[in-house]
Amino acid sequence: MTPDSSAAPPASSSSLYEAYRVEGAYDEMLAPNGEPRPQYQQLYQTLLELTPEELQRRQQAADLSFLHQGITFTVYSDTQGTERIFPYDLLPRIIASQEWDAIERGLIQRITALNLFLHDIYHGARILADKVVPFDLVYSSKHYRREMRGVDVPHGTYIAVVGTDLIRLPDGRFAVLEDNLRVPSGASYMLTNRQVMKRVFPRLFTHYGVRPLEYYTQALLTALCDLAPGSRADANIVLLSPGVYNSAYFEHTFLARLMGIPLVEGRDLLVHDNAVYMRTTAGLRRVDVIYRRIDDDFVDPLVFRKDSTLGVPGLFNAYRSGTVTLANAIGTGVADDKAIYAYVPQIIAYYLKEDPLLPNVETYQCADGAERAYVLEHLQDLVVKAVGESGGYGMLIGPHSTAEARAEFVRLIQANPRNYIAQPTINLSCCPCFLDGRVEARHVDLRPYILYGRQASILPGGLTRVALRRGSLVVNSSQGGGSKDTWVLTA
Amino acid sequence: MPQWMLSRVADSLYWMSRYLVRADHVARQLDVHLSIVPEQGSAAASGRRVRLLAALLPEEAQCTEVSTDEALADLLTFSLDNDNSIVRCVAAARENARQIREQINSQLWEQINQIHLTVRAASLAQLWEGQPHLFYHGLNQEVYRFLGIADARMSRDQGWHFIQLGCHLERATATARLLDEEFRARGKSPADQSSYLEWVGLLRGCAALEAYGKVYTEVEPRHIADFLLLNPELPHSVHFAVDSIQRALNAIAVATHLGTEVRASRLAGRLHALLAYAQIDEIMETGLDIFLREVRQLCAQIHEAVYLSFVAYPVESRLVG
Numbered sequence: 147m148t149p150d151s152s153a154a155p156p157a158s159s160s161s162l163y164e165a166y167r168v169e170g171a172y173d174e175m176l177a178p179n180g181e182p183r184p185q186y187q188q189l190y191q192t193l194l195e196l197t198p199e200e201l202q203r204r205q206q207a208a209d210l211s212f213l214h215q216g217i218t219f220t221v222y223s224d225t226q227g228t229e230r231i232f233p234y235d236l237l238p239r240i241i242a243s244q245e246w247d248a249i250e251r252g253l254i255q256r257i258t259a260l261n262l263f264l265h266d267i268y269h270g271a272r273i274l275a276d277k278v279v280p281f282d283l284v285y286s287s288k289h290y291r292r293e294m295r296g297v298d299v300p301h302g303t304y305i306a307v308v309g310t311d312l313i314r315l316p317d318g319r320f321a322v323l324e325d326n327l328r329v330p331s332g333a334s335y336m337l338t339n340r341q342v343m344k345r346v347f348p349r350l351f352t353h354y355g356v357r358p359l360e361y362y363t364q365a366l367l368t369a370l371c372d373l374a375p376g377s378r379a380d381a382n383i384v385l386l387s388p389g390v391y392n393s394a395y396f397e398h399t400f401l402a403r404l405m406g407i408p409l410v411e412g413r414d415l416l417v418h419d420n421a422v423y424m425r426t427t428a429g430l431r432r433v434d435v436i437y438r439r440i441d442d443d444f445v446d447p448l449v450f451r452k453d454s455t456l457g458v459p460g461l462f463n464a465y466r467s468g469t470v471t472l473a474n475a476i477g478t479g480v481a482d483d484k485a486i487y488a489y490v491p492q493i494i495a496y497y498l499k500e501d502p503l504l505p506n507v508e509t510y511q512c513a514d515g516a517e518r519a520y521v522l523e524h525l526q527d528l529v530v531k532a533v534g535e536s537g538g539y540g541m542l543i544g545p546h547s548t549a550e551a552r553a554e555f556v557r558l559i560q561a562n563p564r565n566y567i568a569q570p571t572i573n574l575s576c577c578p579c580f581l582d583g584r585v586e587a588r589h590v591d592l593r594p595y596i597l598y599g600r601q602a603s604i605l606p607g608g609l610t611r612v613a614l615r616r617g618s619l620v621v622n623s624s625q626g627g628g629s630k631d632t633w634v635l636t637a
Numbered sequence: 638m639p640q641w642m643l644s645r646v647a648d649s650l651y652w653m654s655r656y657l658v659r660a661d662h663v664a665r666q667l668d669v670h671l672s673i674v675p676e677q678g679s680a681a682a683s684g685r686r687v688r689l690l691a692a693l694l695p696e697e698a699q700c701t702e703v704s705t706d707e708a709l710a711d712l713l714t715f716s717l718d719n720d721n722s723i724v725r726c727v728a729a730a731r732e733n734a735r736q737i738r739e740q741i742n743s744q745l746w747e748q749i750n751q752i753h754l755t756v757r758a759a760s761l762a763q764l765w766e767g768q769p770h771l772f773y774h775g776l777n778q779e780v781y782r783f784l785g786i787a788d789a790r791m792s793r794d795q796g797w798h799f800i801q802l803g804c805h806l807e808r809a810t811a812t813a814r815l816l817d818e819e820f821r822a823r824g825k826s827p828a829d830q831s832s833y834l835e836w837v838g839l840l841r842g843c844a845a846l847e848a849y850g851k852v853y854t855e856v857e858p859r860h861i862a863d864f865l866l867l868n869p870e871l872p873h874s875v876h877f878a879v880d881s882i883q884r885a886l887n888a889i890a891v892a893t894h895l896g897t898e899v900r901a902s903r904l905a906g907r908l909h910a911l912l913a914y915a916q917i918d919e920i921m922e923t924g925l926d927i928f929l930r931e932v933r934q935l936c937a938q939i940h941e942a943v944y945l946s947f948v949a950y951p952v953e954s955r956l957v958g
Contacts, residue, residue: 382641390736399739409739414645418952427647427795427947428639428893429955 161584162193168587171573172314174239185240185635192350193237198583204346205236205580211342232335233628236580238343239590239610240354246606246634249312249320252504253594254602257308259494260325260481261598264304266497268294268477278496279489283513286564287486288534289328289479291442293449297466299475300373301600306437306473307366308596309333309609312504314575321505322490323591327482328474329439332609333595334397335629337362337404339609343631355636357606363404365597365605366437372599373471374434381434384410384424388440388456398439407437417460422470435471442476484533484567485511512559512566521568522559525552528568530559543619545571574619577630579612589613591621592632606634639894642795644948646740649733650796651943654803656730657749660723660756661780662811663693663713668773669838674706676834682706685835688818689713692811695720710769711761723776727756742790748783755779795892798885802943805885809878810936812843816865816875817929820858824925828856836861843873862925863917875932876912882939883909889947901942908935
């Protein structure tokens, strides 16, 4: 689509939007009549007033800022074994105020229900007894932890930090693609994107009236503090990182620094008399809350993976006896298992007696014979995902796949049907991005962050991830994705 | 409430500073050496090389011989087999800094990263064909810049004191070893024309030549020993380093609420008394080597005691709350 000729831009800049085209997807910037949507009007106009050279200069300034701050992530399968800058797109994604309010209500509802679900399956398991969710699906999930049965967590909060991935369907509705209830990452990029944006487009930012999100680290600290055993006011809160070789190490240092809490590794902690201590120069200091950025499997070699050197022997026992809080709790991954995902609407209805405000994406369970047959027949049109994976690993995108890859997935699905689900290939909505001196359309999703101490609260905005390759639908940073700042308007 | 600092962080700060100061010391000795040998005969140069290796290789290392200055420079600058080579020391300092990046300010990190990149990019061939002085002197300057940034930017909390501790324990030990080797070689005889360059070299190796000239007018072994050992104002003297060690340990004892009765503080007190109340005539009479051995032993004991008191203490002893 090209802008309406009545809004003809000055001749010198007319090429700016020439390459901007959206087909078969929701266009975040332009309405079907080719006019900018109200929230994009000002950005659209401002870009026309700037020369491409000026825009290029601002993009370079932004890139340089990321480089100097060392804002990087590590790519695992890459044989170069390297740190990369997370690509940053210059143009903000803008969400109107009332659009956001609907998202917020929907997410709070969803997270509240998922939290109740976690409490239930680790206690009475009523929802399984009532056959709302098939019990074998829960008990066969690789993230279900039977060690958590009967364990009470402070305020019943299992998921202190959640990052839920939303997409916008071609009809303009937001839908949930997946929930990340284990150790969601990316909040540091959300915060640094905003920091850089305010430097690069200070006046535009001011005129727009954008809801602030800098208080994220403070809110996170408050949520963690709320979860301290016995609500100790002087709680010692630490961030547990796998260490310098982890892909998200930058984020760990970033958050620890801004919260002013110690960044610890497993070797800094020990358990004595069922209490957790950190080894300091002044002696052993009791630890009350651990914001852990390592997976369940590695937390405690005595209970989970024996070969883990990242965790702390005895930690799980201390946790179970309530002397220390882990955020997120152990065993939350069962609720973001992609096979359980399909049941979230029923989960919401069961606990809250409400209709879900945010829809799911249609999902086929390969564990179900009929649905599996459909999936195997329509691989070319579907997206297939391994249920326990995240980060874009273990995934087949039918329309962009080779015959070989499809054959491989037929084999994988037949060998272990429980491990796979499929969804229709959805054209994610498109946002304007500044690429090679022009504005082009690229597919995006949105990951808002939900914090849950005593109650759920949501940061206005989140991480908008961009599939930077033309036509690509994969937004994960490990697979060539980038990100951009997300503006939620005040009015 | 005590100041809580992770033991691992304290340990990394200590080693970061220690390794960097060690690289600085090695670079200074090589710079001095390469400026002296062109004026010496081959026998004297060979003797120098032996002494330098004895003063700079790890104490537990086997005696190594090198037959040329190029081989000496290689061993002390680039060798990966020598734990104390400049390349190894700088890499170790950087690795320690990397593990605690969120603890040091970004300028400090960038400076240590810069030193690492410069050293890694250098090669023996390039160095030898060009001007070695520029490389070694340049490294000294960059380490000074690092220490300067730390001085200007860091809060005087425990972290700062662990950096000071590492720096001055390293300097005290290094100066003591150097003095030992030089005085054993020619300490008994008065300075003459042929040894003049060597004595001046020792002063330069301790960054003390100009300061010495302000106090003494002639180059005299006894004065040099007095100056490098007992002068409380010279930053590279043993006495100065020991004062700094004691200050750092006292500050750490206060911050951690462990009190100055911990073993490391007692040892530092003893070492301090040794330097503060000794007289050079008595030292020379009983034997400088005996005195220096005691200094080095106490330094090694302090190092161990710091590790055992603050980093690797037995758990049962330290359940604070």
